[in-house]
Amino acid sequence: MAKKGDWVRIHSIILTPEQRSSAVPDDTKSVPLEQWTKGYLHDDTALGGEAVVTTRTGRVVSGTLVDETPHYSHSFGDFVPELQQVGDEAFAFLFGGSAK
Amino acid sequence: MTKDNSFSAVMARKGEIIRNAVGVDYKQFESGSIAFDYERMMASTGYTLEDVAEIQRGFAIGNTPLIELKNITALVRKISKDGYGARIFVKDEAANPSGSFKVRRAATSIHHAKRMGYKGALSATSGNYGAAVASCCAKSGLKCIVVQECYDSRGVGQPEIIEKARKCEALGAEVVQLTVGPELFYTVLRMLEDTGYFNASLYTAFGIAGIETLGYEVATQCRAQLGKDPDVVVCTNAGGGNLTGTARGLIKANCAAQVVAASVNLKGLHMASDTQFNKKSFTTGHTGFGMPFSTWPDRSDVPRSAARPLRYMDRYVTVNQGEVFYTTELLARLEGIERGPAGNTSLAAAISLAQELPEDANHRRTGDRVHGRGQTWQRTIKLCTSKRNSRVAWRSAGRNRGREHHSTRATILTARGGRRPRPHAPLLDHPRGNDGRQRADC
Numbered sequence: 001m002a003k004k005g006d007w008v009r010i011h012s013i014i015l016t017p018e019q020r021s022s023a024v025p026d027d028t029k030s031v032p033l034e035q036w037t038k039g040y041l042h043d044d045t046a047l048g049g050e051a052v053v054t055t056r057t058g059r060v061v062s063g064t065l066v067d068e069t070p071h072y073s074h075s076f077g078d079f080v081p082e083l084q085q086v087g088d089e090a091f092a093f094l095f096g097g098s099a100k
Numbered sequence: 101m102t103k104d105n106s107f108s109a110v111m112a113r114k115g116e117i118i119r120n121a122v123g124v125d126y127k128q129f130e131s132g133s134i135a136f137d138y139e140r141m142m143a144s145t146g147y148t149l150e151d152v153a154e155i156q157r158g159f160a161i162g163n164t165p166l167i168e169l170k171n172i173t174a175l176v177r178k179i180s181k182d183g184y185g186a187r188i189f190v191k192d193e194a195a196n197p198s199g200s201f202k203v204r205r206a207a208t209s210i211h212h213a214k215r216m217g218y219k220g221a222l223s224a225t226s227g228n229y230g231a232a233v234a235s236c237c238a239k240s241g242l243k244c245i246v247v248q249e250c251y252d253s254r255g256v257g258q259p260e261i262i263e264k265a266r267k268c269e270a271l272g273a274e275v276v277q278l279t280v281g282p283e284l285f286y287t288v289l290r291m292l293e294d295t296g297y298f299n300a301s302l303y304t305a306f307g308i309a310g311i312e313t314l315g316y317e318v319a320t321q322c323r324a325q326l327g328k329d330p331d332v333v334v335c336t337n338a339g340g341g342n343l344t345g346t347a348r349g350l351i352k353a354n355c356a357a358q359v360v361a362a363s364v365n366l367k368g369l370h371m372a373s374d375t376q377f378n379k380k381s382f383t384t385g386h387t388g389f390g391m392p393f394s395t396w397p398d399r400s401d402v403p404r405s406a407a408r409p410l411r412y413m414d415r416y417v418t419v420n421q422g423e424v425f426y427t428t429e430l431l432a433r434l435e436g437i438e439r440g441p442a443g444n445t446s447l448a449a450a451i452s453l454a455q456e457l458p459e460d461a462n463h464r465r466t467g468d469r470v471h472g473r474g475q476t477w478q479r480t481i482k483l484c485t486s487k488r489n490s491r492v493a494w495r496s497a498g499r500n501r502g503r504e505h506h507s508t509r510a511t512i513l514t515a516r517g518g519r520r521p522r523p524h525a526p527l528l529d530h531p532r533g534n535d536g537r538q539r540a541d542c
Binding site: 014015019020021023024025027028030031032033034035036037038055056057058059072074075076077083084086087088090091093094 | 106107171174175178244251253257259260262269274275277278279280281282283286287295374425426433434
């Protein structure tokens with residue numbers, strides 16, 4: 001349960017598939033246009049509940065509560081051994097020595 | 101009375117919304133035919149090049165280092181034919197406060213927004229421009245909203261875009277994230293209408309005027325450091341602003357360098373496709389933006405885009421994603437500079453272009469028809485973004501020229517002596533994979 005005043009993330013549907021632009025490709029048109037926003041919660045709300053928040057610029061936005069005190073956990077993917085070899089090979093080619 | 105916020109109703113109001121949010125009536129530049137007065141639009145900012153430079157100095161923007169990549173040049177010479185391999189330089193725009201050249205275009209816009217009395221600025225951008233606007237807003241005491249196209253319908257986000265969201269928030273911005281689709285523009289219009297904020301579009305004359313200082317600095321720094329002008333300037337090309345502004349700055353410095361556009365070739369990928377969104381490793385600097393925005397710049401979020409690269413590019417080359425990653429490794433491992441990868445598009449191209457140019461004018465070769473006998477050629481090639489690769493499409497105002505080639509970003513190639521590659525048969529290679537979407541950013 002998130003408390004009033006907590007920093008949370010909410011989700012909403014901006015356009016349903018039927019409301020989407022006719023200019024988008026079929027795969028995009030078959031799914032809704034979705035939005036995520038963060039803000040300070042107006043009232044105590046459980047995850048998955050309907051929430052109203054005030055964003056950092058003072059906008060009041062409503063949506064489904066999807067995260068409390070959201071943080072970042074993105075990464076840039078798995079290690080790519082070939083890329084490491086690129087640098088080592090070029091180094092050896094230019095300065096001599098072995099790439100291994 | 102409740103406002104109609106349906107997609108069609110909001111789009112029908114876009115002219116009025118944009119006019120209020122930019123403070124410019126674009127009708128004054130129209131002629132009634134397909135032509136419009138571009139130079140008048142550029143002059144309408146009221147800011148001279150010196151004014152823009154002064155504004156940027158106030159934000160600690162610009163005068164970034166011009167760095168010679170001596171080891172990469174040495175590597176290029178090892179694989180070039182005897183006597184070839186121009187000197188490569190990069191303009192390190194990461195040294196700007198927000199970490200990219202984009203802050204040059206944000207500064208003029210935000211300065212103007214503040215002056216006009218706007219309380220905040222909004223930008224539709226999934227890349228470095230968001231951080232640039234947020235940075236300038238923070239320093240100017242303005243509120244800031246950044247709208248990103250970030251996720252596919254599975255909720256899988258592109259990490260580069262998420263990282264940019266993190267940075268924008270760190271700089272105080274409100275970040276709104278959307279799934280794939282050109283209707284991002286609809287969301288932006290609604291927010292502009294609701295907030296009354298300034299539309300810090302990438303494509304206004306304010307933004308492009310801000311990049312002119314980049315080209316001007318390239319010319320003046322080359323003269324100061326090398327005693328001569330660059331021969332070639334390579335610009336990573338997406339929405340066309342980098343190339344347009346840089347080329348205009350070179351012209352204002354009376355520098356006649358060849359201007360080369362370079363993009364990552366993403367042929368086959370549709371930019372508005374939900375299922376293809378996460379199949380690319382580059383979120384900008386690619387043909388998905390570069391080709392449509394070169395051929396139809398007014399697809400942007402203002403009625404007339406000030407980024408019009410076909411007015412200025414002498415040549416357009418493409419590189420592939422792997423070549424840019426390769427170049428990114430070279431830059432880190434041989435020069436000790438970790439940057440990119442998207443920004444290394446021009447460098448990848450530069451590595452290829454440098455091989456076409458002689459390292460020493462006095463080095464004569466059999467069969468070289470152009471080389472002056474005993475004549476000393478002083479030539480500098482400046483590459484402002486490059487990527488090497490495959491097939492090059494070139495085109496320049498009033499003339500089509502084509503040839504096979506390669507290219508990259510923010511780099512300068514200096515060749516002492518030698519000839520400039522001459523184009524042969526006209527060729528315009530148009531990678532497909534583009535659509536009619538409104539562009540979020542580069």
